Structures are given as C-alpha cells and as structure tokens.
Amino acid sequence: MGQTIVEKILSKASHGKAEAGDIVVADVDYIMAHDGTAPLAIEAFRDFGAKKVWNKKRVILFIDHDAPSDSEELSTLHQLMRSFAKEQGIKLYDVGEGVCHQLMPEQGYVRPGYVIGGADSHTCTYGALGAFSTGLGSSDVAAIFLSGKLWFRVPETMKFVLEGSLPRMVAPKDIILYLIGKTGADGATYKSVEFAGSVIKEMAVDGRLTICNMAVEMGAKNGITATDEETFKFLGSKRKGEDYVSDDDAIFACVNEIDVSKLEPQVACPNMVDNVKPVSEIGNVEIDQAVLGSCTNGRLSDLEIAARMIEGKKVAEGVRFLVIPASETVYLEALSEGFIETLVKAGATVCNPGCGPCCGLHQGILSSGEIAISTTNRNFVGRMGSRDSKIYLASPATVTASALTGAITDPRGV
Amino acid sequence: MVERLVSRNLHFFGDNISTDLIIPGKYKFKTTDAKELAKHALEGADPDFSKKAKEGDVVVGGENFGCGSSREQAPLALVGLGIKAVVAKSFARIFYRNALNLGLPVIENGQAVEDLKPGDKLEIDLKKGSIKNVRMNKTYPIKPMPAFLLDMLEADGLVAYYKLNGRLPWQKASQK
Numbered sequence: 001m002g003q004t005i006v007e008k009i010l011s012k013a014s015h016g017k018a019e020a021g022d023i024v025v026a027d028v029d030y031i032m033a034h035d036g037t038a039p040l041a042i043e044a045f046r047d048f049g050a051k052k053v054w055n056k057k058r059v060i061l062f063i064d065h066d067a068p069s070d071s072e073e074l075s076t077l078h079q080l081m082r083s084f085a086k087e088q089g090i091k092l093y094d095v096g097e098g099v100c101h102q103l104m105p106e107q108g109y110v111r112p113g114y115v116i117g118g119a120d121s122h123t124c125t126y127g128a129l130g131a132f133s134t135g136l137g138s139s140d141v142a143a144i145f146l147s148g149k150l151w152f153r154v155p156e157t158m159k160f161v162l163e164g165s166l167p168r169m170v171a172p173k174d175i176i177l178y179l180i181g182k183t184g185a186d187g188a189t190y191k192s193v194e195f196a197g198s199v200i201k202e203m204a205v206d207g208r209l210t211i212c213n214m215a216v217e218m219g220a221k222n223g224i225t226a227t228d229e230e231t232f233k234f235l236g237s238k239r240k241g242e243d244y245v246s247d248d249d250a251i252f253a254c255v256n257e258i259d260v261s262k263l264e265p266q267v268a269c270p271n272m273v274d275n276v277k278p279v280s281e282i283g284n285v286e287i288d289q290a291v292l293g294s295c296t297n298g299r300l301s302d303l304e305i306a307a308r309m310i311e312g313k314k315v316a317e318g319v320r321f322l323v324i325p326a327s328e329t330v331y332l333e334a335l336s337e338g339f340i341e342t343l344v345k346a347g348a349t350v351c352n353p354g355c356g357p358c359c360g361l362h363q364g365i366l367s368s369g370e371i372a373i374s375t376t377n378r379n380f381v382g383r384m385g386s387r388d389s390k391i392y393l394a395s396p397a398t399v400t401a402s403a404l405t406g407a408i409t410d411p412r413g414v
Numbered sequence: 415m416v417e418r419l420v421s422r423n424l425h426f427f428g429d430n431i432s433t434d435l436i437i438p439g440k441y442k443f444k445t446t447d448a449k450e451l452a453k454h455a456l457e458g459a460d461p462d463f464s465k466k467a468k469e470g471d472v473v474v475g476g477e478n479f480g481c482g483s484s485r486e487q488a489p490l491a492l493v494g495l496g497i498k499a500v501v502a503k504s505f506a507r508i509f510y511r512n513a514l515n516l517g518l519p520v521i522e523n524g525q526a527v528e529d530l531k532p533g534d535k536l537e538i539d540l541k542k543g544s545i546k547n548v549r550m551n552k553t554y555p556i557k558p559m560p561a562f563l564l565d566m567l568e569a570d571g572l573v574a575y576y577k578l579n580g581r582l583p584w585q586k587a588s589q590k
Contacts, residue, residue: 023560036439036485040490044573048573073443073444073445077446118484120484121483135508136508137512140511140572151562185478189478190507219506360439378483
C-alpha cells in the first residue's frame with residue numbers, strides 16, 4: 001500500500017512504517033521558538049533539571065514577535081533568551097533580522113523530508129519545501145530541547161488538487177482564504193493538508209509558503225506540497241534523492257478538486273478566518289489601517305506587487321499603510337529594487353522586519369472601532385488591539401488597492 | 415491531577431474560543447507566571463471571568479476550543495486559576511496537547527456539552543474513561559487516549575512526570 005508524503009517522512013523519522021492513526025516517536029531535525037514562547041520552554045527545560053540541549057546546532061531561537069522590546073518586562077524575557085542561547089551555544093536571530101517563518105526557509109534550515117517543530121502555530125509554513133513541520137507548545141518544545149524527539153499521531157491527509165489558471169490579480173493568498181472558507185476553521189483538525197495540482201506545480205515557493213502558512217487556520221496539523229524543480233530551485237541545490245511525493249495508491253481522508261480559473265480575490269471578514277467572501281460581495285467598508293507583511297505575505301514578491309500598484313500614486317487620506325518586510329534580506333532586496341522608495345514616496349510607513357502588529361503587541365495596535373485590512377493570517381476578536389476593532393484579511397494586491405482608496409477595494413479595478 | 419473529580423461550578427463558552435481570547439497576546443509577553451496570567455484568563459471572552467472562576471471549576475466550550483496560536487500560556491492561565499478540566503465539543507490540536515502537558519484534562523464529548531445546564535455537576539473519571547452528568551444520571555464516554563498520556567496526566571503533566579520518573583512519558587524505561 002502506498003504512503004502519503006507525511007507517512008513517508010514520519011516513517012523515516014521513527015525508523016519504522018508509519019501509517020495514519022499510529023503514534024510514533026520521531027527524530028526532530030530542527031526545533032525553533034520565539035519571544036512569545038521560548039521563555040516558557042526555557043523554564044520547562046530548566047524544570048526538567050536539564051543542563052544541555054541535545055544538539056546545539058538543531059535549536060534556533062528568534063526575537064521577532066515584539067522586537068525591539070516595548071516594555072521592561074519583555075526586555076527581561078528577551079535577555080533570558082539571549083543568555084540561554086549564549087550558554088547553550090545556540091543560534092539566536094535578534095531584533096530586526098526577521099520573522100521566524102521567513103528565516104527558517106530563507107536561511108536554509110528547512111529541507112525536504114525534515115521533521116521540524118516550532119513553538120508557533122504557523123510552523124506549518126515549511127511544508128512548502130516538503131518538510132513535515134508543525135506547531136507545538138512550550139512543554140513539547142522543551143522535551144525536544146532535551147531529547148531531540150517527540151511523539152506524534154500520524155495524521156490522515158486531506159488533499160486539495162488545484163487546477164486551471166489563476167486569473168490576473170488573484171494570488172496564492174486568495175486560494176488559501178477560499179479553501180479555509182470552504183473547509184471551515186476546524187475542518188482539517190488533527191489532519192495533514194496536501195496542496196497539489198497544476199496550479200501548485202506552476203507556483204513559485206513564495207506562494208506555496210503563503211498557502212502552507214495558513215493550513216493551521218483550517219485546524220490542520222501541517223500543510224505540505226510535493227517537492228519538484230521549484231523546490232530545489234529555491235533551495236539552490238541539486239536533487240539528491242530528496243524527492244517527497246505521495247504515492248498514487250496512498251490513502252487520503254478526502255481528495256477535493258478545485259478549478260481556480262474563475263476565482264475572485266477573497267477577503268476573510270471579522271472575526272473568523274473562515275468567514276470568507278469574494279471581494280465583490282464586501283460592500284463599502286472604510287479602513288483606518290492597511291498592513292502588508294508577516295510570515296504569510298512579507299516576502300519580496302509581496303512587496304513588489306504593492307510597489308508596482310502604488311507607483312506614482314498616494315495612500316488615501318486618513319489611512320495608515322504599514323509595510324513590514326519579513327526579513328532583513330527581504331528588506332535589503334526591496335531597497336535595492338527600489339520598492340521601498342516607491343512605497344515610502346506613496347505615503348507608506350515601513351517598520352523593521354518582524355511580526356509587526358499581527359498579534360496586537362506593537363507597531364499599529366487598533367483602537368476601539370477601528371478597521372484594518374491586513375495580509376496577516378488571523379482576524380480573531382482583539383487580535384490586533386481593541387476587542388472592538390475589526391480585521392479583514394486579504395492578499396497584498398487587495399490590501400494595497402484598499403490603502404489607495406481608503407475602503408476595501410477589488411485590486412482588479414485599480 | 416486526581417483520577418476522579420467532581421466539578422464545582424461550570425462556566426459556559428461558545429464555539430471557536432481562540433487562544434487570543436483565552437490569554438490576549440499582550441500578557442504573554444509580560445510574564446511566564448501562571449498566577450499572573452490567571453488574572454487575565456478568558457478575558458477576551460468574558461472580562462470578569464477571573465473574578466468569577468474558583469478553584470475546582472470546569473470550563474465548558476463548544477467546537478474548536480483553543481484554536482489559534484500555540485501559546486501554552488492559554489492552558490497555563492486556566493491552570494493558574496484552578497480550573498480542573500475543560501469539556502468541549504471539540505478542541506484545536508495544539509491547545510489539546512498543551513493542556514495535557516500541563517496536567518489539565520481536556521475532554522471531548524459533544525453530547526455531554528449539549529446536555530449540560532448551568533448549575534450541573536460533572537463527575538470526571540479519566541481512568542474509567544467517562545464523565546457523568548449528575549443531574550441527569552447520564553454517563554458519556556471519553557475518547558480513549560494512549561496509556562502514556564494518561565500516565566502523564568496522572569503525574570500532573572510533562573515536567574512533573576519527568577521529575578518523578580527521570581524519563582519522558584513516551585520513552586521506554588530501558589531507553590532513557
């Protein structure tokens with residue numbers, strides 16, 4: 001009987017045959033945590049009475065969620081992380097270097113077939129390079145710090161086969177928002193979600209990262225795409241028997257075929273990510289803030305779309321357009337391409353690489369009654385500030401179009 | 415954790431209670447202390463919850479309880495408040511794992527949640543794998559969980575288990 005990609009990866013990592021439903025103890029290739037989760041993981045590690053992490057080269061820490069620190073209390077937690085990293089000889093990416101989920105693939109920690117754990121729910125992003133990666137809490141992360149292994153229930157796989165050709169101004173973000181709307185916020189709970197079909201095959205890794213990033217928003221344990229030429233182009237390496245593809249006779253929980261040829265730009269409306277509508281059905285919604293960035297959509301290709309749309313124009317009066325490159329590398333490339341200059345001249349505010357206002361900590365917290373449109377991945381009550389603010393989620397093109405007009409706008413008309 | 419417990423008060427919440435509602439992001443970046451976090455537990459869904467809830471209470475949720483971020487501060491805030499279990503129609507997977515790791519029983523049974531009314535008492539017996547609505551004298555099964563997880567719950571969570579046994583719950587005694 002054939003295996004899904006995830007069954008293959010977990011078989012290798014657990015040195016046996018892993019089938020959906022089995023509980024396995026798997027070797028973990030990399031484990032990462034950030035300033036919202038590492039402090040608890042470090043405390044749990046110390047509570048174990050442990051002295052040294054199992055492999056200092058396999059643990060990565062990031063200060064990205066609220067960086068630079070905006071409070072004395074948080075500065076204490078940042079210092080705890082820095083001193084732990086120094087004491088253990090662990091690599092720590094500090095203030096301004098970028099978002100964990102951008103840096104992990106960008107800096108070469110993600111390879112096809114790897115098992116990667118992260119103390120962040122959007123760790124599922126790395127499936128875009130054929131890795132099994134999933135979000136964990138701090139205690140599980142501490143257990144990996146200690147032993148390099150963790151137990152997993154091998155998930156069933158839901159497969160989406162995407163066919164047709166994506167219309168102009170319709171982006172990978174629109175595909176994943178559409179799929180979340182159809183599946184529901186808990187439609188894939190405990191499951192793996194594989195994205196396949198000609199649309200994925202023709203998509204650059206940037207877009208695949210956006211799609212896999214949001215798999216958790218339908219409750220999934222991980223998102224994944226098969227490896228191919230694009231994967232290895234991104235990795236800058238030759239294929240070395242590293243292909244991970246589901247077998248033709250693998251068993252899937254379900255296979256959904258979707259034609260994207262008539263897909264419109266999509267918007268997730270308050271206050272759930274699965275409350276998704278085509279932009280044409282949104283009506284007149286005036287905005288106070290537009291956000292371009294995050295682990296979902298803060299890459300060079302996202303900034304390029306915004307810069308090309310906004311060139312020679314001005315952000316609408318009364319709208320704050322915040323642009324947050326996902327990493328220092330993205331920032332520097334966007335500078336040399338002229339995208340940053342274009343955005344700033346149009347009236348955008350560029351913040352340092354990091355998570356920005358996504359989780360309501362700094363750099364654009366919403367007041368009561370305010371409305372934002374954002375390329376980030378969550379719109380829960382209170383996520384970006386006040387419980388009485390509202391967040392709409394959309395693609396970089398829709399967010400940029402809305403920043404230009406001051407209301408949620410179909411990018412195809414701009 | 416005690417093997418068998420009877421709830422004090424029940425607190426009802428709806429579907430899709432996200433970790434942003436259980437502990438808003440701004441607090442998790444201030445402290446790792448359970449008692450401090452407890453002051454803001456479920457604040458996003460009910461601003462007075464931490465004042466109402468008492469040691470021994472049980473939280474009742476709808477579908478997809480604990481969806482969203484991986485923050486272990488969410489179940490930790492509930493533990494800090496003395497919440498003894500969460501019973502819901504369904505759980506988001508990271509919250510579910512995190513709660514077990516902290517020794518907080520998370521029990522999935524849609525019918526039990528449908529039947530519960532304010533003022534009801536729940537008897538929870540994890541060893542037997544059942545919960546009972548005392549008013550209705552009705553018993554509901556709990557989805558069986560692997561023995562190593564039950565052992566971990568019994569020991570009061572992952573760290574406590576490790577301290578007691580010198581190994582992780584899923585490591586065989588021989589391969590320490």
